[in-house]
Amino acid sequence: MKIMVCGKGGSGKSSVSVLMARALSEKHKVYLIDSDESNVLLPKLLGVKPPKPIVEYLGGKKSIFSKGEVNIVNALAKAGKGIILENLPTGYVSTSTEGIKLVTIGKVRNFGEGCACPLNFLTKTLLKNLVLDKDEIVLVDTDAGIEHVGRGVEEGCDTILAVVDPTAEALMLAKILKETFQNLNKKFWLVLNKATPKIIEPIREKAKEMNLEVNGVIGFNEEIFESCMKGEVLDAKGAMFDVEEILKTIGLV
Ligand SMILES: Nc1ncnc2c1ncn2[C@@H]1O[C@H](COP(=O)(O)OP(=O)(O)OP(=O)(O)O)[C@@H](O)[C@H]1O
Ligand SMILES: [Mg+2]
Numbered sequence: 001m002k003i004m005v006c007g008k009g010g011s012g013k014s015s016v017s018v019l020m021a022r023a024l025s026e027k028h029k030v031y032l033i034d035s036d037e038s039n040v041l042l043p044k045l046l047g048v049k050p051p052k053p054i055v056e057y058l059g060g061k062k063s064i065f066s067k068g069e070v071n072i073v074n075a076l077a078k079a080g081k082g083i084i085l086e087n088l089p090t091g092y093v094s095t096s097t098e099g100i101k102l103v104t105i106g107k108v109r110n111f112g113e114g115c116a117c118p119l120n121f122l123t124k125t126l127l128k129n130l131v132l133d134k135d136e137i138v139l140v141d142t143d144a145g146i147e148h149v150g151r152g153v154e155e156g157c158d159t160i161l162a163v164v165d166p167t168a169e170a171l172m173l174a175k176i177l178k179e180t181f182q183n184l185n186k187k188f189w190l191v192l193n194k195a196t197p198k199i200i201e202p203i204r205e206k207a208k209e210m211n212l213e214v215n216g217v218i219g220f221n222e223e224i225f226e227s228c229m230k231g232e233v234l235d236a237k238g239a240m241f242d243v244e245e246i247l248k249t250i251g252l253v
Helices: 013-024 042-046 061-076 117-129 168-183 197-209 222-230 237-250
Strands: 002-006 029-034 101-104 136-141 159-164 187-195 216-219
Touching (some): 013 136, 013 237, 029 117, 061 117, 117 136, 168 197, 187 197
Parallel strands (some): 002 136, 002 159, 029 101, 159 187, 187 216
């Protein structure tokens, strides 16, 4: 299963990706793909050394479009069998203590180096050609908003998990995501994050009015807030109950 974790900037995509990866890793082999071209906290939250970006293995951002899908797949796949993340060269996968494997697409870092479109194309190509065993799950932590939707990055994934913070803006974006991916026959789940008890029902109601269903709730959690503030391993045992409930609701455990 290939799940794209999407949503408004700051809604909690990276935190929720790590928490879900942890919960899923008890029964599945879990890969986390960092497809955010800007942010750098994900390896820290997971407690691993940042892996080398795949874009570098392929010769850098400038060469991605000229290589095209076939050459990218040939460079990353073994013996024409599609891409198997486990087989990426040493240094391009970092493994956490729970066994979660982190892969990074690439980051924009230098003034005038050009846009992130080649990175989006690389993520799309990787997802489309990724071969998974039945018990393997890939979670893709995306960049904020829906630029990646415009690029069709989701083509190769089967499920969208929209992370929504308690704002009208986040719900409106989730509605666009739902409508887009329903038309493409992909599963759609919505998780409300950073929820204080008082706002859960009003947000559920607002979501309903917008033809959205809240599939799970993660409460506002001081531990998540603090780990993100310090830039340390996500220490959020208190949030794991919420995450386990979500996985049960959506039928992943
Ligand atoms: N459940 C939560 N409770 C409290 N604070 C949270 C929770 N989830 C996330 N946060 C806070 O929200 C901030 C943004 O979280 P996170 O980086 O996971 O979001 P994001 O959607 O990945 O952001 P970006 O769009 O920048 O990639 C964190 O720094 C953290 O302080
Ligand atoms: Mg993030």
